[in-house]
Amino acid sequence: MPYVRNWLHCVWGTKNRVHFLPDGKKYEVISHIRTNAGVKGIYIDFLNGYSEHLHCLILLNCDQTLSKVIQLIKGESSYWINKNKLIKSKFEWADEYYGASVSESHLNKVREYIKNQEEHHRNKSWEEECDEFIKHYGFSQYKG
Numbered sequence: 001m002p003y004v005r006n007w008l009h010c011v012w013g014t015k016n017r018v019h020f021l022p023d024g025k026k027y028e029v030i031s032h033i034r035t036n037a038g039v040k041g042i043y044i045d046f047l048n049g050y051s052e053h054l055h056c057l058i059l060l061n062c063d064q065t066l067s068k069v070i071q072l073i074k075g076e077s078s079y080w081i082n083k084n085k086l087i088k089s090k091f092e093w094a095d096e097y098y099g100a101s102v103s104e105s106h107l108n109k110v111r112e113y114i115k116n117q118e119e120h121h122r123n124k125s126w127e128e129e130c131d132e133f134i135k136h137y138g139f140s141q142y143k144g
Contacts, residue, residue: 006060007045009110011133012074012097013053017126020087021051028086030054033077042069046111050121053129055114057102066099098130100137 014020021029030047033054037044042064046057058069074093081091102110113120121129133139 002062004060004062005104007102007104007107008058008060008066008099009102009114010056010058010066010070010097010099011053012070013094013126013130015092015094017052017094019051020091021049021054025086026051029077029081032080033073036076036080037073040072042072045107046114048114048117050117050126053126055117057107057110057114070097070099098133098137098139100133 026049030049034044034047041061043059043061044056045059047054049055056073058066060066060069074097078091078093081087
């Protein structure tokens with residue numbers, strides 16, 4: 001049996017950075033994503049976000065890939081949002097996402113960062129946060 005611990009901090013946003021997640025809807029979407037992820041064997045440790053993006057702390061199983069996990073989360077949640085007409089127009093997540101590994105010693109720091117998104121974005125826009133991720137992790141391009 002393999003013993004693997006792959007913690008990842010993932011972030012994805014809405015297509016064209018549309019602000020669609022007012023607090024009530026955001027928590028409904030988060031609750032649904034958590035439930036659906038559990039059914040699919042995806043372990044989400046922490047999940048929160050702001051009106052146009054979500055942050056997620058995921059522990060990958062040994063047989064999971066980040067691209068497949070994100071595809072399952074984003075694809076099913078956008079289908080569910082549209083099916084349940086949570087917003088008036090058609091909802092889509094942006095194609096891109098961020099994913100960076102997290103060491104065990106930094107888990108609590110990442111959890112706190114994800115937990116405090118509302119406070120964090122009082123002073124910093126999603127665009128500024130994206131630019132910081134690109135710079136901090138050495139990502140070369142973001143196609144907003």
